[in-house]
Amino acid sequence: MFTLSSTPNSDTQPLDLVAAIQDLKQELNAVILAHYYQEPEIQDIADFIGDSLGLSRQAASTNADVIVFAGVHFMAETAKILNPAKQVLIPDLDAGCSLADSCPPDAFAAFKASHPGHLVISYINCTADIKAMSDIICTSSNAVELVRQIPADQPIIFAPDQNLGRYVMAQTGRDMVLWQGSCIVHETFSERKLLELKAAHPAAEIIAHPECEAPILRHADFIGSTTALLNYTQRSNADTFIVATESGILHQMQKQNPNKHYIPAPPTANCACNECPYMRLNTLEKVYWAMKRRSPEVTVPELTRLAALKPIQRMLDMSR
Ligand code: 13P
Numbered sequence: 001m002f003t004l005s006s007t008p009n010s011d012t013q014p015l016d017l018v019a020a021i022q023d024l025k026q027e028l029n030a031v032i033l034a035h036y037y038q039e040p041e042i043q044d045i046a047d048f049i050g051d052s053l054g055l056s057r058q059a060a061s062t063n064a065d066v067i068v069f070a071g072v073h074f075m076a077e078t079a080k081i082l083n084p085a086k087q088v089l090i091p092d093l094d095a096g097c098s099l100a101d102s103c104p105p106d107a108f109a110a111f112k113a114s115h116p117g118h119l120v121i122s123y124i125n126c127t128a129d130i131k132a133m134s135d136i137i138c139t140s141s142n143a144v145e146l147v148r149q150i151p152a153d154q155p156i157i158f159a160p161d162q163n164l165g166r167y168v169m170a171q172t173g174r175d176m177v178l179w180q181g182s183c184i185v186h187e188t189f190s191e192r193k194l195l196e197l198k199a200a201h202p203a204a205e206i207i208a209h210p211e212c213e214a215p216i217l218r219h220a221d222f223i224g225s226t227t228a229l230l231n232y233t234q235r236s237n238a239d240t241f242i243v244a245t246e247s248g249i250l251h252q253m254q255k256q257n258p259n260k261h262y263i264p265a266p267p268t269a270n271c272a273c274n275e276c277p278y279m280r281l282n283t284l285e286k287v288y289w290a291m292k293r294r295s296p297e298v299t300v301p302e303l304t305r306l307a308a309l310k311p312i313q314r315m316l317d318m319s320r
């Protein structure tokens with residue numbers, strides 16, 4: 001049983017957190033959306049677990065009054081942009097994203113101004129301010145599909161992830177101007193250690209998220225978003241997978257197919273750097289307190305929200 005480690009009143013009985021969260025869900029008419037990179041116990045109480053596209057679709061279609069977003073800030077912000085009348089709660093307001101931080105609005109505005117006539121396609125891992133300056137938002141599961149729909153003579157800026165941008169360029173044959181951002185987690189993997197691991201498990205398939213750098217991606221048997229990686233492990237005949245993305249995804253892989261083996265791809269340093277330090281700020285206890293206190297709440301200024309909504313809506317309309 002998960003219980004509170006501290007309560008405001010020291011004489012309070014231990015609280016069954018899972019039961020208390022279920023009660024609050026009824027009371028608030030709340031839905032809990034969780035990304036695959038969340039701690040296993042958070043994934044296990046979520047109403048929906050998904051990748052960024054799946055979570056955006058859920059956020060766009062939910063009937064709940066309150067959305068509890070167990071993920072990072074830009075994800076909760078996207079939910080708020082899609083649902084201005086709903087309250088969007090996040091367990092920890094400091095759950096940011098190195099990729100979103102790598103693209104400050106002022107610098108990006110100047111970058112955009114220096115490339116007139118370019119269509120701006122931004123990865124959903126960016127702030128509402130960057131979305132508001134974009135023409136189309138994409139996620140790792142639809143970036144290739146969306147870029148293929150853009151007329152060949154239309155110049156494109158792709159922001160903020162340079163690794164995903166390069167992967168999309170390789171897949172589509174399109175040249176794009178790339179913002180030089182990246183994710184600290186997906187840049188942590190060591191090619192040398194990956195090859196050593198593969199040599200030790202020659203029958204294993206390497207699967208990787210497109211936020212990884214090219215030296216990792218070139219060894220991958222399959223590349224895709226977190227949902228695509230999860231689905232691939234189900235349909236592949238392989239028995240063992242070396243997984244180059246945040247290790248939280250292994251929980252669903254193990255749950256969906258416990259007879260297969262999943263090995264996290266090794267980071268360069270001896271660290272747990274394949275765990276996103278932002279995603280992992282969220283805990284079951286913080287989910288409980290966010291619902292109990294209805295705080296921290298994520299809000300977006302209305303003018304920014306309206307401008308950011310258009311490219312998100314375009315993405316939802318353009319992707320299957
Ligand atoms: P997806 O959810 O699109 O797979 O992206 C992974 C990620 O880095 C989210 O922050």
Ligand code: SF4
Pocket residue numbers: 037072096097098099100125183184185186246276277278279
């Ligand atoms: Fe951002 Fe990378 Fe963490 Fe995803 S894994 S939230 S891209 S820092």
